[in-house]
Amino acid sequence: MTADIRVTAPAGESARPARQSGPPRRPRRGRYGAHIFLSAVSLAFLAPLLLAVYASLRPYEETAQHGYFSFPKKLSFDYYRAAYTESGMGKYFMNTLIIAVPAVIVTLFLAAFVAFAVARVNIRGSLALLMFFTAGNLLPPQVLVTPLYVLFLNIDLPWWMSDSMTLYDSYWAVIIVNVGFQVGFCVFVLANFMRTLPKEILEAAIVDGAGVWTQFWRITLPLCRPAVAALATLEFTWIYNDFLWALIFISNPDKLPITSSLNNLRGQFFTDYNLLAAGSVLVALPTILVFLLLQRHFIAGLTLGSSKG
Numbered sequence: 361m362t363a364d365i366r367v368t369a370p371a372g373e374s375a376r377p378a379r380q381s382g383p384p385r386r387p388r389r390g391r392y393g394a395h396i397f398l399s400a401v402s403l404a405f406l407a408p409l410l411l412a413v414y415a416s417l418r419p420y421e422e423t424a425q426h427g428y429f430s431f432p433k434k435l436s437f438d439y440y441r442a443a444y445t446e447s448g449m450g451k452y453f454m455n456t457l458i459i460a461v462p463a464v465i466v467t468l469f470l471a472a473f474v475a476f477a478v479a480r481v482n483i484r485g486s487l488a489l490l491m492f493f494t495a496g497n498l499l500p501p502q503v504l505v506t507p508l509y510v511l512f513l514n515i516d517l518p519w520w521m522s523d524s525m526t527l528y529d530s531y532w533a534v535i536i537v538n539v540g541f542q543v544g545f546c547v548f549v550l551a552n553f554m555r556t557l558p559k560e561i562l563e564a565a566i567v568d569g570a571g572v573w574t575q576f577w578r579i580t581l582p583l584c585r586p587a588v589a590a591l592a593t594l595e596f597t598w599i600y601n602d603f604l605w606a607l608i609f610i611s612n613p614d615k616l617p618i619t620s621s622l623n624n625l626r627g628q629f630f631t632d633y634n635l636l637a638a639g640s641v642l643v644a645l646p647t648i649l650v651f652l653l654l655q656r657h658f659i660a661g662l663t664l665g666s667s668k669g
Contacts, residue, residue: 409644416440416638423634439638443625447639451614452621453646458531459606459617460599463538467595468588470539471546476576478547479554480562490551496544505608508537512609523612533609534617538599546591553587554580589657597647618643 415428417435443449474493478486515527522530557580565579581588603619610616625632625639651658 409641412637412640415634416641418634420632420634439635440642443635443639443642446635447621447624449618449621449639449642452616452618455531455615456600456617456619456646459534459538460596463535463542463599464592464595466535467539467542467546468591471543471550471591472581472584472588473576474543474547475550475554476580479551480575480580481572490548493544493547497541497548501541501604509608528609529611529615531610531615534602534605537605537609538602542595542598546595549591550584550587553584557583586657586660589654589660593651593654593658596650600647 411428414432415423416439417437418432419434419436422433423430474489477483478490483489509528512528512533513526516525517527517530517532519525521532524530527533527536561579561583562575565575570579600617601619602617606617606620613620622636622639622643625636
């Protein structure tokens with residue numbers, strides 16, 4: 361007879377699997393190369409911003425004598441105060457918000473509707489419709505400058521919507537153009553994102569009696585929150601930094617957006633580039649703040665679909 365010998369763990373302790381013997385696994389050498397490459401690329405993208413911040417803290421006389429890459433003797437925030445007051449940034453910031461915020465909201469709202477119809481509603485020609493919206497982004501904006509200029513001059517608006525009584529020289533002109541050129545890209549992104557959502561969710565909602573509006577507003581749109589947040593970050597950055605449309609469709613200098621305020625810091629015969637650098641940093645701060653606030657959703661929107669499970 362053979363006796364069964366069992367080893368039991370002491371009370372209060374669970375049996376642990378035996379550790380594998382041998383040397384610890386070392387990270388692959390390729391990871392070091394990837395980290396070095398990504399660090400170099402990040403530094404290359406951050407170098408202009410860091411140089412602008414560094415120059416904005418130094419007097420122009422010092423950089424003119426010793427160069428921008430010299431060791432600083434004095435650092436101060438005087439240029440930031442001067443850039444904000446001399447360029448009138450407060451007024452231009454408000455003008456930019458009046459243009460950018462409604463444009464982003466309307467763009468995402470319309471794009472979500474069209475994307476849901478293309479991706480989730482069985483309609484004929486949905487693929488052709490998606491290709492139509494995508495092809496709109498391939499058209500150079502400069503081609504439509506003259507037709508839109510003439511068109512906006514001939515569209516009348518009431519006095520409470522525009523001081524010029526036309527669509528030209530109003531915030532509405534810039535908002536409409538930005539919406540028209542950005543909605544195609546958002547439709548393309550949201551439609552492809554909605555196609556990845558499980559169909560069983562909507563099928564279960566239909567069985568429970570959910571209508572099309574409920575399927576869109578209460579089921580599909582909440583699931584698209586990461587993609588919408590990522591698009592909101594990109595769209596706000598693009599519309600905020602736009603200079604072409606406002607320069608063409610707005611003639612009143614008091615209505616121009618923040619990007620045009622930097623031109624007020626340029627003198628007729630002399631330009632203090634340290635002061636201009638301080639103004640550029642102030643202009644870039646809102647977009648950086650928006651990215652920091654939506655960073656988690658933005659990264660989630662970019663990484664969704666990169667792995668299964």
